[in-house]
Amino acid sequence: MDQQGIKKIYNKIVIDKYKNDYEYNRWFATPLLQAGFQMMLLIIKKHVLQIEPAINNILELGPGAGTWTKMLQAKFCGANFDLVDISKEMLDLSKKVFGEEKFSYFESDFLAWQTDKTYDLFFSSRVLEYFPKKTPVLTKIFSLLNHDKYGFIITKNPQYWRYHILGKKIPIMHRQQIRPKDLRKLLVKIGFVNIEFYPAVMTFPIFKSVFINNLIFNLFSNFQLNIISQLFTEAYIVKFKKQ
Numbered sequence: 001m002d003q004q005g006i007k008k009i010y011n012k013i014v015i016d017k018y019k020n021d022y023e024y025n026r027w028f029a030t031p032l033l034q035a036g037f038q039m040m041l042l043i044i045k046k047h048v049l050q051i052e053p054a055i056n057n058i059l060e061l062g063p064g065a066g067t068w069t070k071m072l073q074a075k076f077c078g079a080n081f082d083l084v085d086i087s088k089e090m091l092d093l094s095k096k097v098f099g100e101e102k103f104s105y106f107e108s109d110f111l112a113w114q115t116d117k118t119y120d121l122f123f124s125s126r127v128l129e130y131f132p133k134k135t136p137v138l139t140k141i142f143s144l145l146n147h148d149k150y151g152f153i154i155t156k157n158p159q160y161w162r163y164h165i166l167g168k169k170i171p172i173m174h175r176q177q178i179r180p181k182d183l184r185k186l187l188v189k190i191g192f193v194n195i196e197f198y199p200a201v202m203t204f205p206i207f208k209s210v211f212i213n214n215l216i217f218n219l220f221s222n223f224q225l226n227i228i229s230q231l232f233t234e235a236y237i238v239k240f241k242k243q
């Protein structure tokens with residue numbers, strides 16, 4: 001699916017499916033979603049918020065309702081934030097939360113977006129999976145990051161076998177997810193270093209149990225992604241540095 005298709009879908013589902021409260025309906029409406037939220041919170045605290053605070057300019061791709069932007073803002077409170085999102089409806093939700101001071105909003109497809117600035121931190125949660133080609137996105141991130149600075153991407157782990165087992169078709173918009181080992185190859189090729197992958201959200205199939213999901217998260221989330229943890233990883237985080 002191309003970027004214009006994704007834009008249309010997000011502009012529509014914010015209102016139809018998420019009733020203009022994306023954050024609540026995506027992260028808090030059920031105990032299972034809340035468990036996923038807590039996992040993301042921990043993972044972002046453990047990795048993203050641990051980097052040294054000499055951060056003046058932050059770029060976030062696809063902030064949506066600004067759910068994770070709030071955490072970055074609390075930690076890097078002196079920094080300027082540039083938020084790029086293809087969906088006006090999504091970006092409006094962020095604007096409501098943060099206002100204009102220290103935040104700049106760009107309603108644009110990331111690949112079409114132009115800037116003269118460079119950044120001390122790049123962050124993006126659950127957006128990379130919507131780009132048909134990952135290399136142009138990662139190359140752009142490389143050109144926008146300052147030297148010795150980190151980027152973090154959280155993205156869906158393609159667990160397509162779960163669809164196959166249930167005899168379900170993979171929805172078109174979810175067909176572009178990238179496996180961690182393929183993403184690693186691209187990051188290395190582009191020139192990033194210190195690349196590490198960790199589980200971000202873990203779910204055990206079939207049971208839909210908060211208890212089991214938390215159990216596997218507690219068991220695996222401190223360690224880099226491996227062949228066992230990948231089986232239960234719904235979304236992973238990758239940390240990378242531009243030398």
Ligand SMILES: C[S@@+](CC[C@H](N)C(=O)[O-])C[C@H]1O[C@@H](n2cnc3c(N)ncnc32)[C@H](O)[C@@H]1O
Nearest residue numbers: 010062063064085086087090109110125126127
């Ligand atoms: C699943 S939401 C994630 C929102 C938020 N980051 C979170 O984790 O809750 C994906 C977001 O990425 C945006 N997006 C998708 N494709 C994009 C593109 N090509 N350029 C900029 N933003 C994009 C969507 O509009 C949407 O706001």
